[in-house]
Amino acid sequence: MRFAFVEFGAQHGQVDYSELMTPGWADKGGLYTVEEIEDLGAWELASIELMHTASRSLRLPTAIENAIFRAIMEAKDAARTTYPSVLRGLTYAQHLPTPFITTFMLIHLSAPALASIGGTDVANQVMLLGREYYHGVPQEKLLVFLPITIHVGASLLKRVLKLGRRLVVRSEKKGNRTVEESANNGTNSLTPSNVLVRTGYPLLLMLIPHIATHRLIPSSPVPPISSISPSELDYTFVHFGLRNWPIRSWLMYAVLVGAGITHVIHGMPVVWRQTALKLLKKTRAIHSESRIGTSWYISPKVGGPIYIPFDGDENDLRVPDVGVL
Secondary structure: OOEEOOOOOOOOOOOOHHHHOOOOHHHHOOEEOHHHHHHHHHHHHHHHHHHHHHHHHHOOOHHHHHHHHHHHHHHHHHHHOHHHHHHHHHHHHHHOOHHHHHHHHHHHHHHHHHHHHHHHHHHHHHHHHHHHHHOOHHHHHHHHHHHHHHHHHHHHHHHHHHHHHHHHHHHHOOOOHHHHHHHHOOOOOOOHHHHHHHHHHHHHHHHHHHHHHHHHOOOOOOOOOOOOOHHHOOHHHHHHHHHHOHHHHHHHHHHHHHHHHHHHHHHHHHHHHHHHHHHHHHOOOOOOOOOOOEEEEEEOOOOEEEEEEOOOOHHHOOOOOOOOO
């Protein structure tokens, strides 16, 4: 869903302000998305108001007004190009390690899943077999810790960058309620980005103590631990934790499994649409004009997840009112 911008040319006398809009204005037909309104709306409103005030007080010719306004907008556009470039780089850094993380999760969670079928012995055998993939001096750092570090670091930097940008934009458009109300419309829907944020922070908070207690501390060379080998650290250790600290252990495992699986399910379509699909088109593995794309959205009225074929920005999509099933 897109929001129409107000045409200012008819409101401010003889100056044709429709010629002063940023590049691409005509191509968009005067329509901007929510994020584009946040980034462009306040500046254009302030600039047009400034030019209108100057024309009344200084009586500048239209050509001079146009030249001044174009210079201001070009300077603003030059400063604005850095933000999407950095954001795009962080998105690639955030998405590229995800196949390694997902593979590790499938192997790591297969053992406890089989424990409910074959018991502890089967779970220990599957766990030891899976550790052949990711345990060891080089492969554990390259296949587990490095992808997780890159993904978490890029995600946090991207989040900080977006929050900082939002604060700057809000301060610029303070007092302009029309644009702010339009920009806030539709932001309460449970989009994939919101789900990923709400599951990512709890997952990170539980992942740190999980890695510390299950991997870093047992591998300490200091007595009495003396670097417990992976074969010595089986599901007896998990049973010991559940028996002695039941609430803490159950909470940690429940959040790790629940938030982790939810994060992967909602994150896969985002990685596919924003990164994998673009890379496939660049390498010409698929046709460049292909509209293949899948977004995962949750409709509160349906009460569950639904797949919606879509290729574009998730802020442009609104889940239709399908009623209560």
